[in-house]
Amino acid sequence: MRLANTRDRWGLVSIGFHWLLAIGILAMIGIGLYMVDMPNSMAKLRMYALHKSIGLTILALVVLRLGWRLYAGAPAPEPGTPRWQHAAATTTHWLLYGLMIAMPLSGWLYNSASNFPLQWFGQFNLPAIASPDPELKALARNLHRWGYYLICMLVLLHSAAAIKHHLVDRDRTLLRMLPGTGERPRTGAPE
Numbered sequence: 001m002r003l004a005n006t007r008d009r010w011g012l013v014s015i016g017f018h019w020l021l022a023i024g025i026l027a028m029i030g031i032g033l034y035m036v037d038m039p040n041s042m043a044k045l046r047m048y049a050l051h052k053s054i055g056l057t058i059l060a061l062v063v064l065r066l067g068w069r070l071y072a073g074a075p076a077p078e079p080g081t082p083r084w085q086h087a088a089a090t091t092t093h094w095l096l097y098g099l100m101i102a103m104p105l106s107g108w109l110y111n112s113a114s115n116f117p118l119q120w121f122g123q124f125n126l127p128a129i130a131s132p133d134p135e136l137k138a139l140a141r142n143l144h145r146w147g148y149y150l151i152c153m154l155v156l157l158h159s160a161a162a163i164k165h166h167l168v169d170r171d172r173t174l175l176r177m178l179p180g181t182g183e184r185p186r187t188g189a190p191e
């Protein structure tokens with residue numbers, strides 16, 4: 001399988017980014033929801049630190065992924081996909097990219113406005129991106145929460161669309177985002 005995307009399918013780099021970030025973001029939603037309900041303890045502090053460190057890693061990976069996307073492009077839609085569906089999918093995908101950036105940034109903003117220090121897996125400190133400010137803190141917290149509601153809705157819609165393509169339309173939309181599958185069979189006269 002190729003590293004780069006072709007006209008017909010995603011390459012290994014895009015596939016790797018897609019599934020690594022999908023798992024990372026779903027895990028972050030799970031950790032976020034779990035940690036806010038923990039009783040105050042060292043374990044809670046450790047869970048917050050883990051949430052922030054993974055979130056910052058996701059931010060860096062999304063920037064790399066966006067760079068790759070702009071450089072490598074995307075395959076053409078599966079033949080027979082209606083124009084409106086392609087437009088809806090493209091809009092959803094760019095909204096997902098926006099939210100994958102907005103989630104960690106709003107978390108970082110919330111952390112800075114709350115005047116908390118920020119470390120990456122205990123290795124080094126990251127700078128504050130805003131001064132301590134109670135109003136900004138409340139705003140960033142709301143952005144983080146609404147971003148999470150929105151990303152959950154879009155991921156549900158996006159996954160349902162992928163499964164519908166696979167089970168109802170029986171096309172290669174899902175297969176071509178999986179490694180090692182979905183090569184278009186050669187048809188017509190032999191070359």
Ligand code: HEM
Nearest residue numbers: 028029032033036052055056058103104107108111145148
């Ligand atoms: C992909 C990245 C991220 C996702 C999907 C995510 C998701 C979440 C979720 C679902 C919650 C629980 C929301 C609630 O019930 O109020 C949460 C809380 C929180 N997140 Fe994130 N987060 C991300 C990145 C970050 C980053 C990078 C930071 C900080 C640098 C951060 C800081 C926080 C904090 C401090 C809370 C607790 C808020 C509170 O106490 O109400 N998050 N996050």
Ligand code: HEM
Nearest residue numbers: 021022025026069074093096097155159162163173174177
């Ligand atoms: C947090 C979870 C997820 C996020 C953030 C996410 C995000 C994205 C984004 C941004 C794209 C567009 C790629 C591009 O144009 O560069 C994409 C494509 C795709 N995603 Fe996801 N995704 C997630 C989960 C899933 C799941 C669970 C499935 C399957 C059930 C899935 C199936 C697909 C498929 C098949 C494509 C390719 C669509 C096409 O070729 O037009 N994704 N995803």
